Amino acid sequence: MNVVTSGTRAMQEIALSLNGVDKIYAPTAKAPVHAVKALDLDVRKGEIIALLGSSGCGKTSTLRMIAGFESVTRGAISLAGRRIEALAPAKRGVAMAFEGYSLYPPLSVRDNIAFALKSARLSAREADKKVAEVAALVEIEPILDRYPSSISGGQQQRASLARALVRPADLYLLDEPMGQLEPRLRALLRGRLKRLLTERGMTSIFVTHDQTEANALADRVAVMEGGVLQQLANQTELKERPANLYVATFIGEPPMNVFDARAEVGERVRFEVANGPKLDFSANEFSEAARSAIAKRSRVVVGVRPHDVRLNAGSNEARVASNQWLGDQSHIAFEVAGKLMVTVVFSETVAARGATLRYDIPSAKLHVFDAETGKAVSHGSEAA
Amino acid sequence: MAQIELRSLAKSYKTGKVLDGLSLSVDEGEIVCVFGPSGAGKTVLLRLIAGVEELDAGSIFLEGRDVTEAPPETRGVGIAFQNFALFPHMSAFDNIGSALTARGASKATIKAKVEKVASLLKISHVLGHAPRELSNGQKQRTALARALAADPKIVLLDDPLRNVDAKLRYEMRLELPSLLRASGATVLYVTQDYKEAMAIGDRIAVLLDGRFEQIAKPSAIYRDPTSMGVARLFGDPTINLIPIRPRAGDGGTLCEIGGATVALGASHAAAAGRAVLLGLRPEALQVTDAAGADGFPVEVIAVTPLNEKTVLLMRTPEGQEIFASEAGVENEARRPGPAFAHFDPARALAFDEASGTRIGGGA
Numbered sequence: 001m002n003v004v005t006s007g008t009r010a011m012q013e014i015a016l017s018l019n020g021v022d023k024i025y026a027p028t029a030k031a032p033v034h035a036v037k038a039l040d041l042d043v044r045k046g047e048i049i050a051l052l053g054s055s056g057c058g059k060t061s062t063l064r065m066i067a068g069f070e071s072v073t074r075g076a077i078s079l080a081g082r083r084i085e086a087l088a089p090a091k092r093g094v095a096m097a098f099e100g101y102s103l104y105p106p107l108s109v110r111d112n113i114a115f116a117l118k119s120a121r122l123s124a125r126e127a128d129k130k131v132a133e134v135a136a137l138v139e140i141e142p143i144l145d146r147y148p149s150s151i152s153g154g155q156q157q158r159a160s161l162a163r164a165l166v167r168p169a170d171l172y173l174l175d176e177p178m179g180q181l182e183p184r185l186r187a188l189l190r191g192r193l194k195r196l197l198t199e200r201g202m203t204s205i206f207v208t209h210d211q212t213e214a215n216a217l218a219d220r221v222a223v224m225e226g227g228v229l230q231q232l233a234n235q236t237e238l239k240e241r242p243a244n245l246y247v248a249t250f251i252g253e254p255p256m257n258v259f260d261a262r263a264e265v266g267e268r269v270r271f272e273v274a275n276g277p278k279l280d281f282s283a284n285e286f287s288e289a290a291r292s293a294i295a296k297r298s299r300v301v302v303g304v305r306p307h308d309v310r311l312n313a314g315s316n317e318a319r320v321a322s323n324q325w326l327g328d329q330s331h332i333a334f335e336v337a338g339k340l341m342v343t344v345v346f347s348e349t350v351a352a353r354g355a356t357l358r359y360d361i362p363s364a365k366l367h368v369f370d371a372e373t374g375k376a377v378s379h380g381s382e383a384a
Numbered sequence: 385m386a387q388i389e390l391r392s393l394a395k396s397y398k399t400g401k402v403l404d405g406l407s408l409s410v411d412e413g414e415i416v417c418v419f420g421p422s423g424a425g426k427t428v429l430l431r432l433i434a435g436v437e438e439l440d441a442g443s444i445f446l447e448g449r450d451v452t453e454a455p456p457e458t459r460g461v462g463i464a465f466q467n468f469a470l471f472p473h474m475s476a477f478d479n480i481g482s483a484l485t486a487r488g489a490s491k492a493t494i495k496a497k498v499e500k501v502a503s504l505l506k507i508s509h510v511l512g513h514a515p516r517e518l519s520n521g522q523k524q525r526t527a528l529a530r531a532l533a534a535d536p537k538i539v540l541l542d543d544p545l546r547n548v549d550a551k552l553r554y555e556m557r558l559e560l561p562s563l564l565r566a567s568g569a570t571v572l573y574v575t576q577d578y579k580e581a582m583a584i585g586d587r588i589a590v591l592l593d594g595r596f597e598q599i600a601k602p603s604a605i606y607r608d609p610t611s612m613g614v615a616r617l618f619g620d621p622t623i624n625l626i627p628i629r630p631r632a633g634d635g636g637t638l639c640e641i642g643g644a645t646v647a648l649g650a651s652h653a654a655a656a657g658r659a660v661l662l663g664l665r666p667e668a669l670q671v672t673d674a675a676g677a678d679g680f681p682v683e684v685i686a687v688t689p690l691n692e693k694t695v696l697l698m699r700t701p702e703g704q705e706i707f708a709s710e711a712g713v714e715n716e717a718r719r720p721g722p723a724f725a726h727f728d729p730a731r732a733l734a735f736d737e738a739s740g741t742r743i744g745g746g747a
């Protein structure tokens with residue numbers, strides 16, 4: 001079998017390193033904007049990293065500092081063993097597809113892409129072949145001989161992506177690479193791009209606000225909020241061991257169900273949720289470290305992912321508020337603790353609106369967070 | 385009794401026909417989602433029903449009354465648009481009460497009605513705010529409250545969740561059907577998000593090229609689309625369409641995919657001898673390492689997680705890219721490389737290649 005996976009690639013070598021990077025806009029003004037705060041980030045050679053967050057979280061500022069479009073207020077950036085934060089963009093060994101880093105208007109799309117290959121000193125035939133390959137990948141073959149001003153925004157975006165991907169570089173920076181595409185092409189591009197990047201070991205960072213995109217493409221996802229890196233982990237880790245309540249409720253579609261609770265640790269571990277589920281477990285379902293971490297807090301937030309709520313099991317009961325079948329999965333919402341608790345089942349599940357169903361939240365799938373700081377306390381039986 | 389009845393509506397602009405022979409009947413208290421790609425004419429349809437746009441042909445009955453020639457203010461419909469369209473100089477309270485005020489309702493009535501609908505939509509605490517002080521979610525709820533405040537029998541909603549963030553959109557998707565049902569109104573709901581249409585509609589009317597291509601319950605449309613055009617609009621990733629030429633063989637209809645012979649079962653008999661596109665939803669494809677019976681060879685190109693599913697991008701020996709999706713993310717054993725795809729013929733749909741009409745499979 002032709003095995004091409006992140007696990008088998010030699011990725012221990014660090015390609016890009018950000019150390020204590022800050023970005024402050026208008027530092028001398030009355031209200032400076034601290035867009036990126038003390039960011040440490042190591043990207044391994046051949047790794048694909050997604051910078052994920054809502055608008056204003058600092059992800060784009062981070063990408064622009066790495067590219068050299070934005071100065072670094074404090075801190076250091078190293079790429080392939082050399083410091084780059086003071087270098088001009090063109091000297092950094094970085095290929096990029098950015099909004100605002102537009103195609104050259106006087107050149108056709110084909111020449112725009114071929115121009116990026118110039119420094120590679122390829123024969124004309126080899127260069128043509130590479131342009132054709134990357135054009136096929138992003139589906140712009142029919143517009144290769146047109147000029148940037150005569151193609152749509154979505155086509156310009158793909159042409160600019162092709163121009164970035166075609167050339168050799170130490171790092172590929174992609175800003176919302178699949179912004180304006182129709183769904184089928186977006187799903188196709190996700191798969192093709194992942195294949196290309198992993199097969200050729202292209203170290204890449206892309207910015208997105210879409211977690212579906214981030215999870216589909218990236219080896220690890222950097223979740224940012226308020227200029228701070230909240231967590232950097234692969235998607236399994238983000239789902240199973242979110243560092244805090246922000247990550248827990250941001251990652252996952254639909255988001256994690258969370259409830260305010262009072263914790264009590266003794267022979268049993270209990271979480272009391274007002275008008276909510278009975279969460280009463282034997283102490284040995286939690287490790288000693290988890291028990292002592294939970295015992296330190298009286299007020300906590302408990303959470304369970306929609307896919308982890310078990311239906312027709314356990315002793316909790318709730319009324320079905322809605323049951324929505326989306327063709328390949330049912331989203332069932334229950335009235336629990338004064339709000340809606342959502343469960344997802346990958347089958348057309350019979351649960352009529354108004355009916356009362358039993359459900360269970362197993363301790364292995366329970367997440368506990370500190371109510372004040374939002375920091376994770378435990379995941380399943382283990383301390384966070 | 386039908387509360388909304390559209391009979392052969394037609395509308396053209398200088399640029400061409402927008403709507404062509406639309407008929408639809410919506411029962412009292414029913415929510416029908418008008419779903420289709422952008423430019424299909426969804427908004428034009430709502431404007432015709434509201435009376436702010438004139439018909440070329442056809443007639444419109446609301447609550448059993450022919451309103452084809454009636455001015456908009458007499459039609460008694462509540463409307464909310466995707467851009468909210470709140471009056472900027474008025475508080476949320478006054479915005480919500482505006483239809484009642486225009487109708488000359490008493491102050492006490494207005495107060496009672498506004499407060500009732502605001503509490504239903506959880507915006508009681510922002511009634512004194514001006515629109516600019518409201519979040520997008522609150523604006524959207526205010527616009528919705530305004531549409532519902534005067535207890536209209538008929539409510540028209542034009543993509544009301546379009547401009548709110550993903551999280552709120554999901555919450556509203558869960559809550560809207562019960563809110564609308566509680567209001568007792570008959571609802572026409574326009575959207576271009578298939579998940580929203582399936583989640584909110586009692587029925588979906590698929591608008592394609594100015595016609596209702598299919599009107600049915602969500603599950604029926606997904607499983608049993610009448611045409612390729614409808615089938616392609618539902619699903620994530622969307623349906624795979626593989627060109628085949630089925631033939632009658634021993635024990636049923638057969639076809640060739642990637643050099644392998646695949647049995648299509650009895651429900652595809654009518655497709656034999658024709659040029660067909662075989663519609664296979666990603667979740668209907670199973671991928672295995674061994675050939676087994678009725679498998680066809682594929683090359684797995686990439687494995688990409690999608691929420692709690694795993695999506696495989698694969699290439700057939702003919703060079704076509706197709707998707708398979710598997711529930712769960714545990715399947716990390718799946719790697720790029722050669723494999724075999726299988727499907728249950730009962731879940732395959734056959735479409736006539738030329739017309740797009742369904743000629744096999746489904747219910």
